Amino acid sequence: MINNNLQKFLFHLTSVLTTWFPRFGAWLLNALVTPVLGNRLLVRVVREKNLEKIREVKQFKKILVIPDIHIGDAVMLQGAVMAFRDYFPDARVDYIVKNAVSCLIEGNPAISNLYPYFTGTVFPTPSDIESIKKLVVENQYDLCFNCSPFFEDHSLFPTGQKILNLMTSAPQLVRNDIDHVGINHFMTQSYEFVYGLLRDTVPSRPTKPFRGVPVHLADSALEEAKGFLSKNGLTTEKPIVFLNPDTASPFTRIPVEKQLEFLKLLAQMPVQILLGAAFTFKDTEKQLVESLTAEERSKVTVVPKALPLDAYNALIDLVDVFVSGDTGPLHMAAARKCSKTGNIQFRNKTFVISIFGATPARMSGYDSTDPLFPPANQDVVSRTYVSESPCRNITCVNKMAKTCKDIRCFEVLDVAVIAGDIKAYLKV
16 A cells, blocks of 8 residues: 555655666566565465454444445446355445446445445545545444555554455465466456455355446436437447547556557548547547548547546447556446346447556456456457566556656557457457
8 A cells, every 4th residue: 555655755766766777677576576475475374364354253234345436446346245245145235436436336236335425536535534434433334345555444444343455465466476377357356355255254155156247327328328329420330449548547548659550540440439538638539539630530439528427338338349448447348237227228248458558457457368367247258458568567556656757568569459359350
Protein backbone atom coordinates (compact mmCIF):
# COMPACT_ATOMS: atom_id res chain seq x y z
CA MET A 1 0.00 0.00 0.00
CA ILE A 2 1.46 3.31 -1.06
CA ASN A 3 0.21 5.67 1.58
CA ASN A 4 3.23 7.27 3.17
CA ASN A 5 6.13 9.37 1.99
CA LEU A 6 8.75 6.66 2.48
CA GLN A 7 6.94 4.19 0.27
CA LYS A 8 6.34 6.86 -2.38
CA PHE A 9 10.02 7.73 -2.29
CA LEU A 10 11.04 4.09 -2.71
CA PHE A 11 8.78 3.66 -5.73
CA HIS A 12 10.19 6.89 -7.17
CA LEU A 13 13.68 5.41 -6.84
CA THR A 14 12.61 2.33 -8.80
CA SER A 15 11.37 4.64 -11.56
CA VAL A 16 14.66 6.54 -11.59
CA LEU A 17 16.59 3.27 -11.75
CA THR A 18 14.69 1.96 -14.78
CA THR A 19 14.82 5.36 -16.48
CA TRP A 20 18.60 5.37 -16.44
CA PHE A 21 19.14 1.62 -16.74
CA PRO A 22 15.99 0.12 -18.30
CA ARG A 23 16.97 -3.51 -18.76
CA PHE A 24 19.42 -3.79 -15.90
CA GLY A 25 17.08 -1.94 -13.55
CA ALA A 26 14.15 -4.20 -14.43
CA TRP A 27 16.29 -7.30 -13.99
CA LEU A 28 17.64 -6.07 -10.65
CA LEU A 29 14.22 -5.20 -9.22
CA ASN A 30 12.77 -8.53 -10.29
CA ALA A 31 15.79 -10.38 -8.92
CA LEU A 32 15.60 -8.60 -5.56
CA VAL A 33 11.86 -8.35 -4.94
CA THR A 34 10.30 -11.40 -6.62
CA PRO A 35 12.13 -14.19 -4.69
CA VAL A 36 11.42 -12.47 -1.38
CA LEU A 37 7.75 -11.62 -1.91
CA GLY A 38 7.03 -14.97 -3.59
CA ASN A 39 8.96 -17.07 -1.06
CA ARG A 40 7.13 -20.36 -0.39
CA LEU A 41 7.54 -20.01 3.36
CA LEU A 42 6.05 -16.50 3.28
CA VAL A 43 3.12 -17.79 1.20
CA ARG A 44 2.41 -20.49 3.81
CA VAL A 45 2.80 -18.14 6.78
CA VAL A 46 0.46 -15.51 5.32
CA ARG A 47 -2.13 -18.12 4.40
CA GLU A 48 -2.05 -19.64 7.90
CA LYS A 49 -2.58 -16.21 9.45
CA ASN A 50 -5.60 -15.67 7.22
CA LEU A 51 -6.97 -19.09 8.14
CA GLU A 52 -6.61 -18.16 11.81
CA LYS A 53 -8.64 -15.00 11.19
CA ILE A 54 -11.41 -17.03 9.57
CA ARG A 55 -11.42 -19.53 12.44
CA GLU A 56 -11.87 -16.65 14.89
CA VAL A 57 -15.11 -15.55 13.22
CA LYS A 58 -17.93 -16.99 15.38
CA GLN A 59 -20.64 -16.57 12.75
CA PHE A 60 -21.02 -15.35 9.17
CA LYS A 61 -24.34 -13.55 9.34
CA LYS A 62 -23.16 -10.04 8.41
CA ILE A 63 -20.30 -9.50 5.96
CA LEU A 64 -19.00 -6.29 4.38
CA VAL A 65 -16.93 -6.28 1.19
CA ILE A 66 -14.96 -3.10 0.44
CA PRO A 67 -13.57 -2.91 -3.11
CA ASP A 68 -11.29 -0.20 -4.41
CA ILE A 69 -12.96 3.12 -5.29
CA HIS A 70 -12.44 2.78 -9.05
CA ILE A 71 -15.20 1.67 -11.41
CA GLY A 72 -13.33 -1.33 -12.80
CA ASP A 73 -12.55 -2.61 -9.30
CA ALA A 74 -16.18 -2.27 -8.25
CA VAL A 75 -17.14 -4.49 -11.19
CA MET A 76 -14.34 -7.06 -10.77
CA LEU A 77 -14.47 -7.45 -7.00
CA GLN A 78 -18.07 -8.57 -7.05
CA GLY A 79 -16.29 -11.91 -7.20
CA ALA A 80 -15.72 -11.68 -3.44
CA VAL A 81 -19.42 -11.05 -2.83
CA MET A 82 -20.28 -14.08 -4.93
CA ALA A 83 -17.85 -16.28 -2.98
CA PHE A 84 -19.39 -15.32 0.36
CA ARG A 85 -22.87 -15.78 -1.08
CA ASP A 86 -22.01 -19.24 -2.40
CA TYR A 87 -20.93 -20.33 1.07
CA PHE A 88 -23.53 -18.44 3.09
CA PRO A 89 -26.78 -18.15 1.09
CA ASP A 90 -28.68 -16.65 4.02
CA ALA A 91 -26.06 -14.16 5.17
CA ARG A 92 -26.21 -10.40 4.80
CA VAL A 93 -23.43 -9.49 2.34
CA ASP A 94 -23.03 -5.74 1.84
CA TYR A 95 -20.95 -3.92 -0.77
CA ILE A 96 -19.59 -0.37 -1.00
CA VAL A 97 -19.09 1.31 -4.38
CA LYS A 98 -18.60 4.64 -6.01
CA ASN A 99 -21.83 6.52 -6.55
CA ALA A 100 -21.27 6.67 -10.33
CA VAL A 101 -21.03 2.89 -10.67
CA SER A 102 -24.03 1.94 -8.54
CA CYS A 103 -26.23 1.84 -11.68
CA LEU A 104 -24.20 -1.18 -12.84
CA ILE A 105 -24.12 -3.06 -9.53
CA GLU A 106 -27.71 -2.56 -8.35
CA GLY A 107 -29.67 -5.70 -9.05
CA ASN A 108 -26.91 -8.20 -8.25
CA PRO A 109 -28.84 -10.80 -6.19
CA ALA A 110 -25.67 -11.73 -4.27
CA ILE A 111 -25.57 -8.25 -2.68
CA SER A 112 -27.84 -7.58 0.31
CA ASN A 113 -27.20 -3.84 0.65
CA LEU A 114 -25.37 -1.62 -1.81
CA TYR A 115 -23.81 1.53 -0.37
CA PRO A 116 -22.78 4.12 -3.02
CA TYR A 117 -20.48 5.94 -0.61
CA PHE A 118 -17.27 6.54 -2.56
CA THR A 119 -16.87 10.00 -4.06
CA GLY A 120 -13.11 10.21 -4.71
CA THR A 121 -11.57 10.10 -8.17
CA VAL A 122 -8.12 8.50 -7.93
CA PHE A 123 -7.91 8.21 -4.14
CA PRO A 124 -10.52 8.03 -1.35
CA THR A 125 -11.52 11.33 0.25
CA PRO A 126 -11.61 11.87 4.03
CA SER A 127 -15.42 11.72 3.82
CA ASP A 128 -15.18 8.33 2.05
CA ILE A 129 -13.13 6.99 4.95
CA GLU A 130 -15.48 8.43 7.56
CA SER A 131 -18.49 6.90 5.79
CA ILE A 132 -16.93 3.43 5.97
CA LYS A 133 -15.96 3.87 9.61
CA LYS A 134 -19.51 4.86 10.51
CA LEU A 135 -21.03 1.99 8.51
CA VAL A 136 -18.80 -0.60 10.19
CA VAL A 137 -19.51 0.68 13.70
CA GLU A 138 -23.26 0.91 13.16
CA ASN A 139 -23.66 -2.56 11.66
CA GLN A 140 -21.11 -4.53 13.72
CA TYR A 141 -20.16 -6.87 10.89
CA ASP A 142 -18.96 -10.38 11.69
CA LEU A 143 -16.31 -9.98 9.00
CA CYS A 144 -15.02 -7.17 6.79
CA PHE A 145 -13.15 -8.01 3.59
CA ASN A 146 -10.94 -5.11 2.56
CA CYS A 147 -9.90 -5.29 -1.10
CA SER A 148 -8.49 -1.77 -1.43
CA PRO A 149 -4.81 -0.79 -1.11
CA PHE A 150 -5.91 2.70 -0.10
CA PHE A 151 -7.59 1.73 3.18
CA GLU A 152 -5.40 0.79 6.12
CA ASP A 153 -6.97 -1.85 8.36
CA HIS A 154 -5.66 -0.40 11.63
CA SER A 155 -7.05 3.08 11.00
CA LEU A 156 -10.27 2.16 9.18
CA PHE A 157 -11.77 -0.44 11.49
CA PRO A 158 -12.56 -0.38 15.22
CA THR A 159 -10.54 -2.48 17.64
CA GLY A 160 -11.69 -6.09 17.62
CA GLN A 161 -13.22 -6.02 14.14
CA LYS A 162 -12.53 -9.26 12.22
CA ILE A 163 -10.81 -8.32 8.96
CA LEU A 164 -9.50 -10.07 5.87
CA ASN A 165 -7.35 -8.15 3.41
CA LEU A 166 -7.06 -9.12 -0.25
CA MET A 167 -3.61 -7.52 -0.41
CA THR A 168 -2.29 -10.43 1.65
CA SER A 169 -2.74 -12.59 -1.46
CA ALA A 170 0.26 -10.81 -3.02
CA PRO A 171 2.86 -13.46 -2.03
CA GLN A 172 0.71 -16.19 -3.62
CA LEU A 173 0.28 -14.16 -6.83
CA VAL A 174 4.03 -13.62 -7.09
CA ARG A 175 4.57 -17.32 -6.42
CA ASN A 176 2.12 -18.13 -9.21
CA ASP A 177 4.13 -15.92 -11.55
CA ILE A 178 7.37 -17.63 -10.58
CA ASP A 179 5.86 -21.08 -11.13
CA HIS A 180 3.84 -19.94 -14.16
CA VAL A 181 0.61 -21.43 -12.80
CA GLY A 182 -2.84 -20.32 -11.71
CA ILE A 183 -4.97 -17.32 -12.59
CA ASN A 184 -3.77 -14.10 -10.96
CA HIS A 185 -6.61 -11.90 -12.15
CA PHE A 186 -8.04 -9.58 -9.46
CA MET A 187 -11.57 -10.69 -10.32
CA THR A 188 -10.79 -14.39 -10.04
CA GLN A 189 -8.57 -13.92 -7.01
CA SER A 190 -11.26 -11.99 -5.14
CA TYR A 191 -13.37 -15.14 -5.44
CA GLU A 192 -10.64 -17.75 -5.03
CA PHE A 193 -9.04 -16.01 -2.04
CA VAL A 194 -12.30 -16.18 -0.10
CA TYR A 195 -13.24 -19.61 -1.47
CA GLY A 196 -9.88 -21.14 -0.56
CA LEU A 197 -9.96 -19.93 3.05
CA LEU A 198 -13.58 -20.96 3.62
CA ARG A 199 -13.01 -24.34 1.96
CA ASP A 200 -10.51 -25.24 4.67
CA THR A 201 -12.52 -23.89 7.60
CA VAL A 202 -16.26 -24.16 6.80
CA PRO A 203 -17.91 -27.60 6.32
CA SER A 204 -20.26 -26.75 3.43
CA ARG A 205 -18.80 -26.11 -0.03
CA PRO A 206 -20.39 -24.60 -3.14
CA THR A 207 -20.53 -26.83 -6.18
CA LYS A 208 -21.06 -24.34 -8.99
CA PRO A 209 -17.95 -22.96 -10.73
CA PHE A 210 -17.10 -19.27 -10.77
CA ARG A 211 -17.51 -17.97 -14.33
CA GLY A 212 -17.05 -14.24 -13.83
CA VAL A 213 -18.96 -11.17 -12.71
CA PRO A 214 -22.04 -9.38 -14.04
CA VAL A 215 -23.26 -5.85 -14.55
CA HIS A 216 -26.99 -5.27 -14.21
CA LEU A 217 -28.55 -2.81 -16.63
CA ALA A 218 -31.94 -1.10 -16.83
CA ASP A 219 -34.13 -1.61 -19.90
CA SER A 220 -33.82 2.11 -20.60
CA ALA A 221 -30.03 1.76 -20.93
CA LEU A 222 -30.41 -0.58 -23.88
CA GLU A 223 -32.99 1.68 -25.49
CA GLU A 224 -30.66 4.66 -25.13
CA ALA A 225 -27.76 2.70 -26.63
CA LYS A 226 -29.90 1.62 -29.59
CA GLY A 227 -31.09 5.21 -29.98
CA PHE A 228 -27.49 6.42 -30.14
CA LEU A 229 -26.67 3.98 -32.93
CA SER A 230 -29.80 4.88 -34.86
CA LYS A 231 -29.24 8.62 -34.48
CA ASN A 232 -25.75 8.25 -35.93
CA GLY A 233 -26.79 6.04 -38.82
CA LEU A 234 -25.17 2.89 -37.43
CA THR A 235 -26.69 -0.55 -37.68
CA THR A 236 -25.96 -3.83 -35.90
CA GLU A 237 -26.29 -5.56 -39.28
CA LYS A 238 -22.75 -4.42 -40.08
CA PRO A 239 -19.77 -5.17 -37.77
CA ILE A 240 -18.99 -2.49 -35.16
CA VAL A 241 -15.56 -2.07 -33.54
CA PHE A 242 -15.38 0.10 -30.42
CA LEU A 243 -12.02 1.59 -29.33
CA ASN A 244 -11.63 3.11 -25.88
CA PRO A 245 -8.64 5.51 -26.18
CA ASP A 246 -8.40 6.46 -22.50
CA THR A 247 -7.03 4.99 -19.26
CA ALA A 248 -6.39 6.37 -15.79
CA SER A 249 -2.60 6.34 -16.13
CA PRO A 250 -0.07 7.27 -18.83
CA PHE A 251 1.61 3.92 -18.17
CA THR A 252 -1.46 1.99 -19.29
CA ARG A 253 -2.71 4.21 -22.12
CA ILE A 254 -1.99 2.93 -25.61
CA PRO A 255 0.17 5.64 -27.23
CA VAL A 256 -1.79 8.01 -29.45
CA GLU A 257 0.37 7.23 -32.48
CA LYS A 258 -0.36 3.52 -32.04
CA GLN A 259 -4.07 4.20 -31.66
CA LEU A 260 -3.99 6.29 -34.83
CA GLU A 261 -2.24 3.51 -36.73
CA PHE A 262 -4.84 1.06 -35.42
CA LEU A 263 -7.76 3.29 -36.46
CA LYS A 264 -6.33 3.64 -39.96
CA LEU A 265 -6.13 -0.15 -40.26
CA LEU A 266 -9.72 -0.50 -39.07
CA ALA A 267 -10.84 2.14 -41.59
CA GLN A 268 -9.62 -0.15 -44.37
CA MET A 269 -12.11 -2.82 -43.29
CA PRO A 270 -15.86 -2.88 -44.03
CA VAL A 271 -16.72 -2.07 -40.41
CA GLN A 272 -18.25 0.76 -38.42
CA ILE A 273 -15.96 2.36 -35.84
CA LEU A 274 -16.90 3.80 -32.46
CA LEU A 275 -14.35 5.91 -30.60
CA GLY A 276 -14.87 6.61 -26.92
CA ALA A 277 -14.44 10.06 -25.41
CA ALA A 278 -11.45 10.48 -23.09
CA PHE A 279 -12.01 11.55 -19.49
CA THR A 280 -8.45 11.44 -18.10
CA PHE A 281 -6.43 12.40 -21.17
CA LYS A 282 -8.98 14.86 -22.42
CA ASP A 283 -9.59 15.41 -26.12
CA THR A 284 -7.62 12.32 -27.15
CA GLU A 285 -10.55 11.31 -29.34
CA LYS A 286 -10.47 14.74 -31.06
CA GLN A 287 -6.75 14.47 -31.66
CA LEU A 288 -7.23 11.05 -33.24
CA VAL A 289 -10.14 12.06 -35.46
CA GLU A 290 -8.38 15.21 -36.66
CA SER A 291 -5.36 13.10 -37.65
CA LEU A 292 -7.43 10.90 -39.96
CA THR A 293 -8.14 11.60 -43.61
CA ALA A 294 -11.62 12.83 -44.53
CA GLU A 295 -12.53 9.39 -45.86
CA GLU A 296 -11.27 7.64 -42.71
CA ARG A 297 -12.99 10.19 -40.51
CA SER A 298 -16.34 9.45 -42.14
CA LYS A 299 -16.17 5.91 -40.77
CA VAL A 300 -15.65 6.99 -37.13
CA THR A 301 -18.36 7.98 -34.65
CA VAL A 302 -17.34 9.46 -31.30
CA VAL A 303 -19.23 8.24 -28.24
CA PRO A 304 -19.84 11.40 -26.17
CA LYS A 305 -19.08 11.81 -22.48
CA ALA A 306 -22.72 12.65 -21.92
CA LEU A 307 -23.80 9.07 -22.59
CA PRO A 308 -24.75 7.61 -19.17
CA LEU A 309 -22.59 4.81 -17.81
CA ASP A 310 -25.31 2.16 -18.03
CA ALA A 311 -26.09 3.12 -21.63
CA TYR A 312 -22.35 2.98 -22.38
CA ASN A 313 -22.34 -0.59 -21.08
CA ALA A 314 -25.40 -1.48 -23.13
CA LEU A 315 -23.68 0.02 -26.18
CA ILE A 316 -20.68 -2.26 -25.58
CA ASP A 317 -23.08 -5.20 -25.68
CA LEU A 318 -24.31 -4.12 -29.12
CA VAL A 319 -20.85 -3.99 -30.72
CA ASP A 320 -18.88 -6.90 -32.12
CA VAL A 321 -15.42 -5.95 -30.85
CA PHE A 322 -14.32 -3.80 -27.91
CA VAL A 323 -10.66 -2.72 -27.62
CA SER A 324 -9.13 -1.05 -24.58
CA GLY A 325 -6.07 -0.62 -22.39
CA ASP A 326 -6.12 -1.55 -18.70
CA THR A 327 -8.94 0.59 -17.29
CA GLY A 328 -12.55 0.51 -16.05
CA PRO A 329 -14.32 0.15 -19.43
CA LEU A 330 -12.30 -3.00 -20.11
CA HIS A 331 -13.80 -4.72 -17.06
CA MET A 332 -17.26 -3.42 -17.82
CA ALA A 333 -16.95 -4.88 -21.32
CA ALA A 334 -15.82 -8.26 -19.99
CA ALA A 335 -18.68 -8.51 -17.47
CA ARG A 336 -21.86 -10.42 -18.22
CA LYS A 337 -24.69 -8.04 -19.15
CA CYS A 338 -27.84 -8.84 -17.16
CA SER A 339 -31.27 -7.23 -17.19
CA LYS A 340 -32.47 -5.69 -13.93
CA THR A 341 -36.08 -6.47 -14.85
CA GLY A 342 -35.54 -9.75 -16.65
CA ASN A 343 -37.61 -8.39 -19.52
CA ILE A 344 -34.79 -8.15 -22.05
CA GLN A 345 -32.00 -10.41 -23.23
CA PHE A 346 -28.52 -9.02 -23.82
CA ARG A 347 -26.28 -10.45 -26.53
CA ASN A 348 -23.12 -11.04 -24.46
CA LYS A 349 -21.22 -11.69 -27.68
CA THR A 350 -18.63 -8.92 -27.63
CA PHE A 351 -15.06 -9.89 -28.53
CA VAL A 352 -13.13 -8.15 -25.74
CA ILE A 353 -9.53 -7.19 -26.53
CA SER A 354 -7.22 -5.89 -23.81
CA ILE A 355 -3.86 -4.26 -24.56
CA PHE A 356 -1.30 -3.98 -21.77
CA GLY A 357 1.63 -1.69 -21.08
CA ALA A 358 3.00 -1.32 -17.54
CA THR A 359 0.57 -3.30 -15.45
CA PRO A 360 0.81 -7.11 -15.25
CA ALA A 361 -1.57 -8.47 -17.87
CA ARG A 362 -2.38 -11.56 -15.81
CA MET A 363 -3.91 -9.40 -13.08
CA SER A 364 -6.39 -7.56 -15.28
CA GLY A 365 -6.51 -9.09 -18.75
CA TYR A 366 -9.02 -11.51 -20.32
CA ASP A 367 -7.99 -14.23 -22.73
CA SER A 368 -9.99 -17.32 -23.59
CA THR A 369 -7.00 -18.82 -25.41
CA ASP A 370 -4.58 -18.82 -22.45
CA PRO A 371 -5.16 -20.91 -19.28
CA LEU A 372 -3.28 -18.32 -17.20
CA PHE A 373 -6.07 -15.80 -17.88
CA PRO A 374 -9.79 -15.84 -17.22
CA PRO A 375 -11.97 -15.44 -20.31
CA ALA A 376 -14.28 -12.47 -20.55
CA ASN A 377 -17.75 -13.38 -19.27
CA GLN A 378 -19.05 -13.37 -22.84
CA ASP A 379 -20.13 -16.13 -25.21
CA VAL A 380 -17.30 -15.46 -27.66
CA VAL A 381 -13.51 -15.37 -27.55
CA SER A 382 -11.44 -12.77 -25.71
CA ARG A 383 -7.77 -11.85 -26.17
CA THR A 384 -4.98 -10.06 -24.34
CA TYR A 385 -2.01 -8.47 -26.08
CA VAL A 386 1.09 -7.44 -24.13
CA SER A 387 3.50 -4.88 -25.52
CA GLU A 388 7.24 -5.33 -25.23
CA SER A 389 9.02 -3.04 -22.79
CA PRO A 390 12.68 -3.01 -21.77
CA CYS A 391 11.96 -1.80 -18.24
CA ARG A 392 8.77 -3.60 -17.16
CA ASN A 393 9.25 -5.09 -13.69
CA ILE A 394 7.40 -6.15 -10.57
CA THR A 395 7.07 -2.59 -9.25
CA CYS A 396 4.97 -1.62 -12.29
CA VAL A 397 2.00 -3.29 -10.60
CA ASN A 398 1.44 0.01 -8.77
CA LYS A 399 1.11 2.37 -11.72
CA MET A 400 -0.20 5.17 -9.48
CA ALA A 401 3.14 5.31 -7.64
CA LYS A 402 5.44 5.18 -10.67
CA THR A 403 7.18 8.39 -11.76
CA CYS A 404 9.12 7.23 -14.83
CA LYS A 405 10.34 10.17 -16.88
CA ASP A 406 10.20 8.24 -20.15
CA ILE A 407 7.16 6.07 -20.78
CA ARG A 408 8.45 2.96 -22.51
CA CYS A 409 5.59 0.63 -21.60
CA PHE A 410 4.45 0.29 -25.22
CA GLU A 411 7.83 0.48 -26.90
CA VAL A 412 7.03 -2.48 -29.15
CA LEU A 413 3.36 -2.98 -29.98
CA ASP A 414 2.34 -4.39 -33.33
CA VAL A 415 -1.21 -3.12 -33.81
CA ALA A 416 -1.26 -4.69 -37.27
CA VAL A 417 -1.39 -8.10 -35.60
CA ILE A 418 -4.37 -7.02 -33.48
CA ALA A 419 -6.15 -5.54 -36.49
CA GLY A 420 -5.46 -8.73 -38.42
CA ASP A 421 -6.96 -10.86 -35.67
CA ILE A 422 -10.07 -8.66 -35.64
CA LYS A 423 -10.39 -8.98 -39.39
CA ALA A 424 -10.09 -12.77 -39.16
CA TYR A 425 -12.64 -12.90 -36.33
CA LEU A 426 -15.17 -10.78 -38.21
CA LYS A 427 -14.41 -12.60 -41.48
CA VAL A 428 -14.38 -9.35 -43.43
